[in-house]
Amino acid sequence: VIVPGYDVKIFDGEGREQPAGAEGAIVIKLPMPPGTLPTLWGDDQRFIDSYLNTFPGYYTTGDSGYFDDEKYLYVMGRTDDVINVAGHRLSTGSLEAVVAANEMVAECAVIGVFDEIKGQIPRAFVVLKAGVEVDPKALRMTIVDAVRDEIGPVAALKEVVIVPALPKTRSGKMLRATMRGIADGREVVIPSTIEDIAVLEAITPLLQRGTSAD
Template sequence: MSCYQSTYQTSIDNAEKFWEEVAKELYWDKPCTKVLDDRDKPFYRWFTGGELNICYNAVDRHVLAGHGEQTAIVYDSPVTNTKTYISYAQLKENVADLITDRDYDWDELTMKNKEIDCVQTVATDPLYILYTSGTTGQPKAGERTDPDTILWAEKHLNIPVIDHWWQTETSWAIVGNPLGIEKLPIKVGSSSKPIPGYLVKVLDDQGNIKPCGELGNLAIKLPLPPGTLVTLWKNKGRYYSSYLEKYPGYYLSGDSGLQDEDGYIFIMSRIDDVINTAGHRLLTKQIEEILCDHPDVAEAATFGIKDEVKGEIPLALVVCNAQTNLSK
């Protein structure tokens, strides 16, 4: 069994023990009393009773361990042609005491910065709030990397392109090539395999597992691993109806895809990007890829329009290459 497969299988077969061991890598002000709290299913919580400070774990402890001069962040902006290296010690020094609901000038604040102690927080407290799409706070689309884009990038950048699939809601990759564990062979068009902690299934509308190679709705077996969303801001009901209600015991990702015989996941589109034409499920992305294979086509967009007989039919808009002779 490969290193990846062994690690992944342990995270699925004994998730509680797996994450208990991972959590030992952090500094805890107070250890948890329960690793996985499942008293309010399907609303799971991790490390109940534990107390820690994420800033201390991310920065302070590395300085105290003698790694203060090690680079923590590389700021590389091709827009401003700026490249800056920020060490752990600099991060610790450049802190500011902020009051909520106000706008500040960061450079001005850090010039008069002062040492601020880390505050213990409960492990189940919210760490941050993220908008799921722009500033609307309403769940919408993640974006698929199509094979042509990957091949183009590899050719012109002359480096391997490592694809992955994640969502704002998960905060970290669901599927990817786990280079820190083992580099997996790359399959163009696939985000590779599920990351430890994520049991991904391809389901039909009734919740049955689809055979290998068949398109379906991507769902993740509960509980989600630590670090993922626990609710929507002030809207627990919508969190349940949007993600948990359709498939009991699963988190509905909102994306469609398939899994091949080697366990590789292929993300195809958002569930609502599938066009139902006379009982056939047509993927907008697949239609667009076929259109873009034509030498005269630069870009294409496909969407469904109502049809009295077939329910929906696809309508495609294309942008031709500049060299295209439109008189043909």
């Protein structure tokens, strides 16, 4: 629920306000209430360029989300977690919401990886709930069908990889950018805040191959 004093809106990439249920960039109309971030230390211009120039008259949060019919705000993820599949912009947060809804899945991460034909394609990495045993192919088909029904065929999700754990920082942030870099074959810098580097090392072959070890 929006705190009084904040005029929050959902914009598409062209700055058009979106209706209920449509996901887009979460922005806040200026001026904002006292106590909000006024600038970046020692770099006013960077603050302006990063947060105020994208949609003039609005503060850009960098998050994506949507309002439901009752004006509840749902934050789906960061706008830089939007992938481009054959010209269609898709939020990995929306895809993750569908994947996570599966009763066998404890947590998941969806990343967009490079594809020569479509630009990017989504790949889902899932951790199963404790004690769950499932045929990987059956789980993949169930999740792929759910994404097709909820998001549409344009999502083009075909790969669902079961992993023992997902790499996170000590504060609990999923290291999606690091996973994406490894999957794309790029050199990556491992964040110093990583909680357990062994987790990342364990799934690196799966990120590179795109297939489950099951």
